[in-house]
Amino acid sequence: MIAQTVVLSAFLCSVHSFTIQDSLEKSNEYSGNTIEDDDFSISTLLERVNANVEEDSELSVSELLERANSNLIRSDNDPILTGGDIAIDSEAERNADPCTSRGCMWGKWTDGKVYIPYYIASHFSSREKAIITRGLESFSSFSCIRFRPSRSSDRDWLSIESKNGCYSYVGRRGGKQVVSLARQGCLYHGTIQHELLHALGFNHEQTRSDRDDHIKVLLQNVQSGMEHNFRKIATLNQGTPYDYNSVMQYHKYAFSRNNQPTMLPIPNSNVSFGNAKEMSRNDIARLNTLYKCLVISSGGVMMGGEDAAHPA
Structure with a gap:
């Protein structure tokens, strides 16, 4: 009876130890903003920070x-x-x-x-x-x-x-x-x-020389000292349209001092923008144009590379 109790106790300790170790390993796996799961779509975040x-x-x-x-x-x-x-x-x-x-x-x-x-x-x-x-x-x-x-x-x-x-x-x-x-x-x-x-070679979308035709910058809502982040410069647009979905477009509350928008789309202020989690089709098009990549047409979008396809 004593021998059986000892064996059972050892087994339970082993199971408990394995459970703790497994939990620790999983906790460590997510202790940084990294993950190795290849099943995630490129259009989603591939890594996670801690438990958030x-x-x-x-x-x-x-x-x-x-x-x-x-x-x-x-x-x-x-x-x-x-x-x-x-x-x-x-x-x-x-x-x-x-x-x-x-x-x-x-x-x-x-x-x-x-x-x-x-x-x-x-x-x-x-x-x-x-x-x-x-x-x-x-x-x-x-x-x-x-x-x-x-x-x-x-x-x-x-x-x-x-x-x-x-x-x-x-x-x-x-x-x-x-x-x-x-x-x-x-x-x-x-x-x-x-x-x-x-x-x-690419800058942010909201600094494009033609940005005033597409967004309105509300400097009164910008943090003091951060106004320079909204200055227009000569950018490499490559003949592509202003892209609200560009991975280079900042979100509407960027550098806000009062939780109010620092940018609004025009003429339709309800258009969503600055939400990209990956490169857009226009990002790809202007990249291929700038570097004169050998491209093929896919739905009117400039593509390039051996396996020319927009990431899904």
Whole structure:
């Protein structure tokens, strides 16, 4: 009887231990904003932060970026940020698009593809590296852009690091070019696409030179000192229409000081905008146009790449 009791107790302890360990493993799996479930659609957030699954599934790329970059304590080593997440070297760059003032495109090879070297910093976990790599590789599905691991012979490359928030310089700058994807707050598929589009030469949608025909900026509701984020600049629109669904369009309450809208669509103020969680068809079209990707027509949308298809 005693022997049976000992065996039963050992079995129950084993089961209890396994349950705790299994629970801990699952808890650890969601302790950061990462996930490896490949069954998620590219149009949904592929990663989750902690237990806030319901909340984060509703956040747009714009909201995620603003949350990640708010209340940061910046050091002298951090670049100046404009537009919330665009890195610049001097205040003089705030009013100009570096791509139109100095040229910024990455070069195309004879095979018609644009190969962009990248390095992912070692401080990312293997899970986090997989998420970043998935974002990099998504561009090959609908364009001629091919991100590849950097080599010692590369003169220009993207260095993807977990710095202070989410940010990128606009366009090719030469040499080592940092793209910051902070481990806490930036590792989402849409935010990765957003920052890479900056690195490819694109600015925010609401800064387009023709934006006043499509949105009304309400500066009276903008946080003091953040007005520069709404300045118009010469952008690479590539003949595409203003896109409320662009992954580069900020949401209507961006940089609000009083929980009132900072932007309203016109002429119809009820149009939804700034809710993107991935690149839109117009984002893809202007990318392919800028880099002169060999494209095919699919429902009138410019596409590119070997497996030309809009992410579903």
